Amino acid sequence: MCGIAGFAGKEAWQRTCEMTGLLHHRGPDGSAVYDGKTACLGHTHLKVTGDYPQPALSGGSVFVFNGEIYNYRDFADVTSDTEALARILSGGMESLVSAAPYINGDYSLGLWDGSKLALLRDPVGVKPLYYGRSSDGFGFASERKALWKAGIRDVKALSPGAMLADGEERRVVDLPRYEPVLDEEKAIGTLDVSLAAAVRARVHASAAVTFSGGIDSALIGALAPGMPLVTVGLEGSHDIKAARHAVRLMGVESRHVVYEIGENDVEAAVAGTVYAVESADPLKVSIALPLYILAQKARDDGYRVLLSGQGADELFGGYARYERAFDEGRLPEALDHDLRHIAEVNLERDDAATMAHGVELRVPFLDMRVIAAARRMGPSLKVRRNGKDYIRKYVLRKVAEKYLPPEVAAAPKKAIQYGTGVQKTLERLARSRGSAPAGYLESQYRKVFR
Missing domain, CATH: 3.60.20.10 (Aminohydrolase, N-terminal nucleophile (Ntn) domain)
Incomplete structure (x- = not known):
């Protein structure tokens, strides 16, 4: 890197x-x-x-x-x-x-x-x-x-x-073809083997897992035994509570490192995050902020590599919008579109946020073996109706059941900017300056790129 x-x-x-x-x-x-x-x-x-x-x-x-x-x-x-x-x-x-x-x-x-x-x-x-x-x-x-x-x-x-x-x-090089030929049993087995291999390939002596307590990071943590699990968030935030609960259920409290931050930490990181991601867009900055702070603190503790669950949602149908796509019979097209645009939407931002502190972000779910496995699975293995509700990332949860307690394998998704408490903090900082987040961040952008 x-x-x-x-x-x-x-x-x-x-x-x-x-x-x-x-x-x-x-x-x-x-x-x-x-x-x-x-x-x-x-x-x-x-x-x-x-x-x-x-x-x-x-x-x-x-x-x-x-x-x-x-x-x-x-x-x-x-x-x-x-x-x-x-x-x-x-x-x-x-x-x-x-x-x-x-x-x-x-x-x-x-x-x-x-x-x-x-x-x-x-x-x-x-x-x-x-x-x-x-x-x-x-x-x-x-x-x-x-x-x-x-x-x-x-x-x-x-x-x-x-x-x-x-x-x-x-x-000159494309993604694996979409050929939904696997039944449920083979899909679970193939994904299990490919994801385990992807995680093993990315394990490093100076690596840690970005850990929110959700299924994606918990599964990576389970497949990388002994690797530290690092969590960032404001005091009392959802992610810190969920992560602490998850490590207790998993029996890995000794591996858990919590970076509890305050409003001053967020304020101090705003300009650096804006500079790193080269943008004043409120959504982009609010998502990058906790990752920027996490990378900074992880680097201070000697970690040079972070493993992230990025990509799992786009491969296995993790976002709520995929429920409608499933009902309308266009889930494969929606997933393909989002995977082909994940670089501009997510990856470039996350790379910039962590590399601002010389920390390499590795993404096991975007290993070619995992992508190939996912693109051999039909829609019902990714989103499944359960009465009036939906089970998103169905096949991934079935794999997770082999490694995680049921409550962790079924954990719901919460976006990082909300789970860490950073979004509300950013809004408070903007209000204290008589501005909305967009105006506050634009002023920071003008300062760092003047």
Whole structure:
């Protein structure tokens, strides 16, 4: 996990150095810039899984890479995913494009072959990558603000699964096909095996689970025995109460770490969160705030990786709106749409909030094996009528019953901004300044980006 940047055009070295410096928070353990004269690439390093030097040379090309490839040993007998990429890229970007459908991981990458820049992003969009052009040249970076620093104002996110070359995006790797062929018993077994493997692949000595007491985080916690379970919230908030209740039922109180915060903590984090997510949108900021604070406190305690339940709702029908979609016979289309847009709606925000403190967010539910399993299940395995009510995430709850007490496996969903108490606190802070949240956050945005 890291920050990457590059620029081709006028003053490429200076612009790339400035962008790389602005991304220091993403990689506080080191940085380097490759000088290709007309094009330069920069990298900031967050030491989690390896020390293979970047920018990395491969044949006649140089590349920078952000992310994790969990099955890299399928491609080369090496000790790191970056080294495996270097082997693949010795045949050029098209060699990586050919390998991409077989990669299980989260990544974004920029490559300079001596004449042009090419970019690539994983098929879900777990790792961010932005690009743009000005009158002085073309640039890319892990965050928009780095491109703004380089004088590029019209910034776009590279689409998930897309390669950008010669100024054109084209999709080169897609999600697994939707083929609902599994019956309930096979669906439960397949999901059990794939999710357990996904969690194992993401376990790390400096990792913890973001824990709210809901089914998604509780199941990850159960599949990662011994890993700390970290909870953030205001005193008396739903999430702290639910998390404490869940760990008692699970018998894992010794693993539970609670970061109880107050209004002053939220106030102190507002400007940093706005800067991190590069937005004054009240919904985006209210969701990012608790994750920003959690990452800060987790990093202070020595955690460099957080495992999140992000993606479970879009795969297994967790939101209330999916009940209507189920009744209208369009649940598969609704889930497919939301999964294809999860990067812009959720993942880019969450990455920015945690990486502001040099903490890598890993999402086991968005492992390719889990996605493939989910897309082999029909609607009734995800949303099920129960009299007048609905059971959302039905198949996931059946898997959870193997690992969790029934009350935890059936726990209802509560959005993080409400569960942590941050939403009401943000509203109080805005009122104390005679403003609505939108106005208050806009004033913070103008301050941090003036």
